């Protein structure tokens with residue numbers, strides 16, 4: 001049987017418990033949202049195929065438990081990931097401060113060339129915001145990585161962010177094979193511009 005995709009990328013979501021990792025994955029893979037909080041036990045994954053630059057890419061998105069007691073299990077999955085998504089909750093300052101620790105955990109456990117991205121989730125609850133967009137942007141800039149504010153609940157920037165990360169990985173691997181001379185910019189919902197990526 002013919003393969004239904006050209007590439008398989010493994011992505012991993014990390015961040016404090018309750019920031020919305022599971023909800024982001026469910027929004028991306030199933031376009032659904034449930035406000036009942038069921039904390040992830042250990043690790044789980046969902047798949048979704050997208051098309052980027054004419055290539056069908058199967059994304060295997062791994063969801064980790066944010067609770068400290070699962071750390072030994074979850075860090076074992078860092079090594080196989082090609083992209084790691086660091087998530088904090090814009091209404092929870094502690095979850096933002098902890099991003100530094102999650103970054104450290106990536107350095108200690110992931111492959112050196114892994115693509116990273118920072119997401120400030122729950123941007124639909126503006127009234128309870130504790131972390132400004134600028135603060136999030138600055139941290140991402142300091143680490144040289146992409147940044148989006150997202151809402152799994154209101155479906156803001158969820159597809160855009162996953163597509164951007166897939167594109168980063170694709171461009172990184174094609175650079176290894178030689179320069180393509182092409183630059184593609186992913187734009188967020190708020191910028192209201194089309195990107196060159198398609199959700200299948």
Ligand SMILES: Nc1nc2c(ncn2[C@@H]2O[C@H](COP(=O)(O)OP(=O)(O)OP(=O)(O)O)[C@@H](O)[C@H]2O)c(=O)[nH]1
Pocket residue numbers: 015016017018019020021022023024034035036037038039040041064065066067121122123124125150151152153154
């Ligand atoms: N308002 C709002 N609530 C959200 C959003 N994303 C997640 N939530 C809520 O936040 C709670 C935690 O979401 P989860 O996705 O389970 O969080 P998690 O990061 O996977 O948590 P662990 O599995 O414990 O690591 C749930 O009650 C969700 O409904 C969002 O974008 N906006």
